[in-house]
Amino acid sequence: MIRKLKKEDAEELFAEIDGQYGSKLVLEGMFLSKDEKRESRKLFLYTGDALPDVPAEWTGIHFCTIRDGVVFPSIEGAEAIGKTASKAIELSREEAEYIMSGRDVVIGEETQAGYYILKAGDDILGIGLVEGKKVINQTPKSRRTRQQYRTI
């Protein structure tokens, strides 16, 4: 069952994203919520002019999953959030390719644990889970490159 998010629910979502990632989100389109009674619910962003009168299997793009009050953006959700996010980690080109191949990366500095937006220059790669000096990969299997990289 898909439900269109009310304005106040969308504002609550934006506030949560700001709290977690330090991002003032400005977005056009409507948010749709799915699986609300499950432990984690998915939010979709739809920018079409209207919802078509068809039996939908999937609408728009998966923007984020919310689980226990925590927002887990998809890569596309991170691309929107990451433009202004302060809670972000800058990776090198090589580290970025490593992340996109599904591997973890060791970064130079000890960082507060938690989920961060991952960036490499102008590219936003999604999110990573930081523990100490390690960025634990969160790239979905369907979005990983086939290329194999040496350990870094």
Next chain:
Amino acid sequence: MGINREFEEYHRRLYPDYDKFMSALRKPQKMSIRVNTLKSSKEIVESFLKRNNVPYSVIPWCPDGLWIDSDYELDTAEHQLGYYYIQNSSSMIPSIVLAPEPSDRVLDLCAAPGSKTTHLAQLMGNRGVLVANEASFVRVRALVINVQKAGASNVTVTRRDGIGYEKYPQRFDKVLLDAPCSDVGTARKNPGAIDRWTMDRVKKLSNLQKKLITSAYNCLIPGGVLVYSTCTTSREENEDVVEHLLDEEKDARILDVEIPGVKTRCGLTEKTRNSVRIMPQDNDTESYYIAKIQKEK
């Protein structure tokens, strides 16, 4: 490539320049990509290619299309981030012919894996209404992944049989039917398509395509436009399907297909002369067939 006698006899009758056709089909396919302007730009992708010393050239009929003139591995981070879509150059044509506007309601009736759906979303600037339908459960998954990767946020995916799709209330300004077919045009990438070709299979596909094109047409509003396309060669899957529609629906009019930059041949019958065949030996592409039909107001 082994010799399929039935295929050869049929196609020698179809094409006076059969030997040139087969010679072109035996050449490895040229790799090509389409810049996804929903997430990136031609400048950014060209800069990425130059940085990696990948020679490329612009595809004449698709401003966002680039031929890759090497065997560079295209499954990169940029690809997985959706900056470009790996797509055959002739498969970029049907969406261009359909020419959707940002305010249109568009249906892609046999959409998986999503190259044309994502191209349509790009041409519409993620506005309007774009419905992508696919009957197969397995193929819907690939379609959803590609829609997501492209950031095509104006797309609604349905998983229904394309035949009878007109039973749903939604009507469309434009419909694309890139029909399941015998895939001869893909032989440069999949030589097995020629081995698997039989007249019996062609006739079964033709019956399916006739039902699909009728459903696709019935989803149009008056004045709406349907583009029918296949990547195959048989008259039974191309001109005969279009003629079936023109005979059945008296308010259907076949329109001219104009594709700047592409050398085309006209449809094989009098009624379908305005449709086009794109031959591998003429454009160094796959084989394609495209017809454009309008429902009178």
